Amino acid sequence: MKSDGTVDIQDKATGRARGIDRVIALMNHLHQRRVPTRIADIARETGTPRSTMYELVNTLVEARWLELRDADGTVYFGPAMHYFGSDYLDSVDLIRKARVEVAHLAETVGETAQFCTLEGDKYLVVLNEPGRRMFRISSEIGIKVPIPWTASGRLLVDHMAPDEILRFIPADDFTLPDGRRIVEDEFLRDIDQARGQGFVRTTGLVDRFTTCLAAPVRDPAGRCIATICFVVPADTDEDAQQTMIDTLKASAERLSLAR
């Protein structure tokens, strides 16, 4: 049905599909757009017949899976998704514990804190707590990002051999959004260094003026199964960064044991 790697785009085939498949496409579309969208647009962009989409949206609005917004005819996710999502967070032990750590980090340090994992061959933000700064609102929860673009990515693959890593990560993923290319050898060296230091720092990767600090959460076998990290302005002074790194390592350590 779908290649398991990335999110399925859609199926072409006959043109007729089950309602549930159309709904899945609809929700994925909203998640990728990340903005309330008009029904007709969703229909066009997901390849769903207009009449079908109207029908489905009505059903979902009744169930509060979706919400009509603004009276401008757009729809977006509704409260039911939040309820189901909270149930999920509560049901996964490591995530439940990570929430406490991330919230505490963001509150005490005042910078954006995140909890991240791998999904397939992509990096993924699972938890995001904005911290005290007003800008950088974009929480990219649930959005997949190439591994080499991130600090955490350098930790999350550190159990693999170098050639294994290069086979695992799609070649295109070494190209940054602005077109620059990450040299593979440097990437491997970063990983090696990180393993020794117990943390990673990257600056100006996805965003020129942003530094990421990340520490590994490891399972009993020592494999990095997640990371906690801070996202801070690149000009944050070195002493402050060192303190944050220590704080991160302590949190990561607690989560590693808690496992």
Place this chain on the structure above:
Amino acid sequence: MKSDGTVDIQDKATGRARGIDRVIALMNHLHQRRVPTRIADIARETGTPRSTMYELVNTLVEARWLELRDADGTVYFGPAMHYFGSDYLDSVDLIRKARVEVAHLAETVGETAQFCTLEGDKYLVVLNEPGRRMFRISSEIGIKVPIPWTASGRLLVDHMAPDEILRFIPADDFTLPDGRRIVEDEFLRDIDQARGQGFVRTTGLVDRFTTCLAAPVRDPAGRCIATICFVVPADTDEDAQQTMIDTLKASAERLSLAR
């Protein structure tokens, strides 16, 4: 199709239903059970044919809406629900701001903080931050509760006239889970007093040893559209409670203006 009040149970009728309706019933069922459940059980309890349920669950697991747990054959919500739910939270202005307040309250005071609203004629916890105590893990996010059972409920209806309130709240909702009955006149007096004081305190309502402190978030017209509250042990000393009340009122005030 459904009575809008509470969550729809299911439809009887012909026995044949759309996949999407079965999926909605499935998700609601999981949300109410709040525990990973075996597929056959879900099928029986939602009145869905077994073969249909297996088919749908497979589809949903592929989409990561659901997750197979433990290898014991149970399913529960998957990560996709968390992603969609986060998108919802980010998209609603008041909730986004409330998250900051609730997180801050829980972190600094160390007690469980919540953000609550009305949905239909029921009270609903929208945000829940557990605080530092270990017990009382149950976050009841998205679970509907009768208005008279809660402190916040006494604020959320304070824009109505007494007889209006009694018509609005179903008569059965005055009966507590342990069978005791809340006297309607006392309830109305609580509401009146709360309006004057700008907060509510209740003790031993749903739970004998728990006290709730709540403050109102009001829209520009002065109507209470939500509340923030603390859930604390009943034996918390009075000075500490007074401090919490002041803190709550300040947070609630900020949210009222932010609107």
Place this chain on the structure above:
DNA sequence: GACCGACGTCCGATATTTCGGACAAACGGT
């Protein structure tokens, strides 16, 4: 004021999905 495009609803036909039941495998109690 007439035209054009987008929105939302409605309807009938048919391609498809749901459903029931049958089956093999796994489980568990005696």
Place this chain on the structure above:
DNA sequence: ACCGTTTGTCCGAAATATCGGACGTCGGTC
């Protein structure tokens, strides 16, 4: 080792949900 129960898969039939297209509105543009 036996047998009753539960799990998960598969299949063909038929009820029906999806789809395409037509229709009435609304709003903006020339």
